Amino acid sequence: MNRQAQAAVLFLLGASLLHAATTDLYLRYVKQGLRPLVLVSGAVLIAAALATVWYERKRARAQKQHEADEGSDKDSGKDSGKDSGKDSGNSSDKDSSKNSGKDAHAHAHREPRISWLLVLPLFALILVAPPALGSYSATRTGTALQEPLAYPSLPAADPLRLSVVDYAGRAVYDHGRTLHDRRVQLTGFLALDRDGTPYLVRMALNCCAADAQPVKVALTGRIPPVLQPDTWLQITGTYTPRRAKDPVNGGPIPFIEVTEAKPVTEPTDPYDESWNN
Numbered sequence: 001m002n003r004q005a006q007a008a009v010l011f012l013l014g015a016s017l018l019h020a021a022t023t024d025l026y027l028r029y030v031k032q033g034l035r036p037l038v039l040v041s042g043a044v045l046i047a048a049a050l051a052t053v054w055y056e057r058k059r060a061r062a063q064k065q066h067e068a069d070e071g072s073d074k075d076s077g078k079d080s081g082k083d084s085g086k087d088s089g090n091s092s093d094k095d096s097s098k099n100s101g102k103d104a105h106a107h108a109h110r111e112p113r114i115s116w117l118l119v120l121p122l123f124a125l126i127l128v129a130p131p132a133l134g135s136y137s138a139t140r141t142g143t144a145l146q147e148p149l150a151y152p153s154l155p156a157a158d159p160l161r162l163s164v165v166d167y168a169g170r171a172v173y174d175h176g177r178t179l180h181d182r183r184v185q186l187t188g189f190l191a192l193d194r195d196g197t198p199y200l201v202r203m204a205l206n207c208c209a210a211d212a213q214p215v216k217v218a219l220t221g222r223i224p225p226v227l228q229p230d231t232w233l234q235i236t237g238t239y240t241p242r243r244a245k246d247p248v249n250g251g252p253i254p255f256i257e258v259t260e261a262k263p264v265t266e267p268t269d270p271y272d273e274s275w276n277n
Contacts, residue, residue, distance in 0.1 A: 007052040009119055014045030027269045028132060030208040132270035133212050135191035135229035138201045142249025144213030147173040159183040159236050164202035165215045165272050171239060171254035179239035184256065186217065187264060190231045193247060198227050200235055200256070202272040212271060218244055221258035232267075236260040 020026040021038040030038065148169040154160060160182050162170075167186055170178055188200040191214075198219045203212040221237060235258055242255040 003052055003056045007049040007056070010045050010052065011049035014042045014047075014049060017042030017045065024268050027271070028209065031205045031271065032269060034207070132266070133203050133209060134189055135201070137212070138189075138191040138199070138203070138214040138216065139193060140248065141214055143168075143216045143246045143251040143253055144204055145169065145172060145215050145251055145253075151178055154178055154182070159185040161185045163272050164188045164200060164217055165204055167256070168215050168217055168254050171217075171256075172243065172252045176239040176241060182239070183259070184237060184239065186235045186237075186256065187267065188217070188233065188235075189266075189270075190227055190229055190233055191216070192227060192229055197244070198223060199253070200233060203270070205271045209271070215272065216246065216253050218242075218253050218255045219258050219261075220255050222260065223258055224261050232264050233261050234264045 017038055020029070021035055021042060026035060026038050145165070145168050148166075151170060151174050154162075162184055164186050167179070167184060170176060186200055188202045191199045191201045193199065199216040200219055201214050201216050204215050205212050219235065220240065220242065224233075235256065237256040237258040237260070240255045240257045244253045244255070245251070246253055
């Protein structure tokens with residue numbers, strides 16, 4: 001891979017990052033708050049690519065000028081060689097031949113071929129838009145529910161829209177004190193435990209999709225008769241003190257008494273970031 005190819009790869013990778021950050025594609029990889037960093041990263045890569053092209057053109061012009069100067073020096077050497085004798089001329093030609101051979105050897109040196117591996121993440125970013133983590137990961141990872149630092153006052157809406165993380169935290173650690181006599185509305189994807197227990201799940205992020213962990217709410221009451229994992233549902237229901245232990249890590253899983261459930265489309269941002277805000 002020569003410098004021009006390296007610049008092309010850097011430019012395409014930077015352009016891909018800018019495209020991802022100016023659309024919703026970046027949400028498949030990192031949390032929403034990291035969007036400015038993705039934009040800056042793309043801009044830096046494009047700037048590096050343009051700087052590489054400029055440097056290479058400058059070096060090529062300098063090399064051409066150097067070769068032109070060497071050519072004029074050789075012509076001068078030949079003229080002076082005729083006056084000073086054949087021996088000195090032969091010695092000068094040998095030295096020139098050695099120097100040009102060294103230059104040719106230096107210019108023939110290539111960068112390692114392993115550098116072409118830089119193209120793989122580029123193709124992955126352009127050609128493959130990975131789906132958000134779903135029920136497969138959720139049923140094989142223990143719940144990551146954490147105790148909230150505080151319980152802000154809830155609006156007087158009916159039904160009350162909450163995130164899965166917020167509902168689970170209030171139901172477990174606040175014992176549902178702010179949820180009594182309230183109709184609650186949650187949105188998440190469906191996952192089925194090994195024994196068939198249905199969970200409404202949202203994957204929570206710290207930084208990026210690589211560290212996503214599930215927060216689960218078990219469903220009881222008027223559950224849909226046909227349950228398809230990874231189906232996104234909007235659940236309306238009420239708080240119940242019933243709880244279960246996650247079979248993976250023994251973490252607490254609260255229940256919700258379902259009164260209504262309907263399928264919805266996957267949201268633009270499929271991950272839940274409210275647990276560390």
